[in-house]
Amino acid sequence: xxxxxxxxLSIDLNYIIIGLILFFFSLExxxxxxxxxxxxxxxxxxxxxxxxxxxxxxxxxxVVFVFSVEWLNFYEIGLFFMIEFxxxxxxxxxxxxxxxxxxxxxxxxxxxxxIWRFHSVHHSDTSMxxxxxxxxxxxxxxxxxxxxxxxxxxxxxxxxxxxxLYFLILTLFQIFGHTNxxxxxWLDNTLxxxxxxxxxxxxxxxxxxxxxxxxxxxxxxIWDRIFGTYKFKPVDKxxxxxxxFDEPRKQTFWYLIRSPFxxx
Numbered sequence: 001x002x003x004x005x006x007x008x009l010s011i012d013l014n015y016i017i018i019g020l021i022l023f024f025f026s027l028e029x030x031x032x033x034x035x036x037x038x039x040x041x042x043x044x045x046x047x048x049x050x051x052x053x054x055x056x057x058x059x060x061x062x063v064v065f066v067f068s069v070e071w072l073n074f075y076e077i078g079l080f081f082m083i084e085f086x087x088x089x090x091x092x093x094x095x096x097x098x099x100x101x102x103x104x105x106x107x108x109x110x111x112x113x114x115i116w117r118f119h120s121v122h123h124s125d126t127s128m129x130x131x132x133x134x135x136x137x138x139x140x141x142x143x144x145x146x147x148x149x150x151x152x153x154x155x156x157x158x159x160x161x162x163x164x165l166y167f168l169i170l171t172l173f174q175i176f177g178h179t180n181x182x183x184x185x186w187l188d189n190t191l192x193x194x195x196x197x198x199x200x201x202x203x204x205x206x207x208x209x210x211x212x213x214x215x216x217x218x219x220x221x222i223w224d225r226i227f228g229t230y231k232f233k234p235v236d237k238x239x240x241x242x243x244x245f246d247e248p249r250k251q252t253f254w255y256l257i258r259s260p261f262x263x264x
Contacts, residue, residue: 002087002161005091005161005165006161008165008168009161009164009165009168013167013168013171014055016168016171017051017133017171017175020130020171020172020175020176021130021131021133021134021175024130024175024176024179024181025044025129025130025131027179027181028040028129028130028179028180028181031181031182032182033129033180033181033182034180034181034182034183034235034236035127035128035180035240037127040129043127043129043131044129044131046135046251046252046253047125047131047132047133047134047135047253048131048134049253050134050135050136050137050138050253050256050257051134053138053257054134054136054138054141057138057142058142061142061146065146065149065150066160068150068153069150069153069158069159069160069163070160072150072153072154072157073157073159076157077154077157078153078154078155078156078157078158079155079156079157080094080156080157080158081157082157090162091162091165093156094156094158094162094163094165094166095162095165095166095169095219096220097152097155097156097158098149098152098158098162098163098166099166099170099217099218099219099220099223100220100223101148101149101151101152102145102148102170102217102218103216103217103218103223103224103227105144105145105148106119106145106216106217106218107216107229109140109144110212110213110216115140115144117259117260118137118139118140118144118260119137119140119144120242120244120245120259120260121135121136121137121140121256121257121259121260122135122136122137122140123205123212123241123242124241124242124245124250124251124256124259125205125240125241125251126240126241126245126246126251127240127241128178128180128202128205128240129178129179129180130175130178130179130180131178132178133174133175133178135256137256137257137260139260149163169219170218170219173195173196173218173219174218176198177196177197177198177201177202177218178198178201179198181198183197183198183199183235185199187199188200188232192221193221193222194220194221194222195219195220195221196215196217196218196219196220196221197221199235200215200221200232201215202235202238202240203215203231203232203233203235203238204216205238205240205241206233206238206239206240207239207240207241207242207243208239210231211231211233211238212242213229214229214230214231215229215230215231216229245259
């Protein structure tokens with residue numbers, strides 16, 4: 001099992017991301033989509049520019065991140081160094097607590113105005129599809145959510161194997177969750193009891209703040225159900241985006257990357 005996971009994690013995550021985006025974006029062009037909008041090629045390009053910046057910044061951030069986790073592991077800091085768990089249980093608990101931490105950091109990013117200025121970039125998209133996965137401000141990704149992962153590693157004693165597997169699963173859920181494809185209601189009524197399905201995540205992107213401030217979980221929607229932030233509405237009633245980003249000029253990469261620092 002360790003060897004299989006190690007092999008999966010040996011594949012550059014950037015290749016997996018690009019492969020998944022190409023696959024789902026192609027399906028979005030071939031199949032009848034859930035929502036109709038024009039200029040999909042332009043939308044893909046504006047979103048991809050975020051990934052280009054992310055890739056460059058990650059060259060430096062990855063060194064800091066790996067050093068931090070390995071330092072914590074070297075000094076045996078965290079719960080997993082105090083209590084012996086079977087390998088499979090350590091993986092499950094590790095992924096669960098990382099997702100729980102992400103839930104709370106995500107929820108805080110909606111509650112704290114200074115952080116929301118950066119997180120709103122992801123919510124700005126008025127025509128969501130699989131490439132919306134790319135649309136996230138790099139400062140938020142690295143400083144806010146990156147810090148969340150290091151903090152969780154320090155508390156629970158997580159190693160790079162557990163964290164790497166979590167990021168692999170997280171990537172699958174996040175790209176799948178933003179796809180502009182039709183999904184049957186039974187998916188939400190079955191798997192949606194435990195996991196975040198695409199329809200459930202689309203509600204989180206509704207322009208109505210009542211729904212924007214809900215369904216924070218990335219992988220396990222159970223966190224929203226436990227902490228009272230789960231909400232549901234028919235997905236065809238969802239209107240994407242934020243009112244302050246409705247203008248076409250505010251949908252460009254250059255505007256969005258500057259938007260947290262603008263006073264309007």
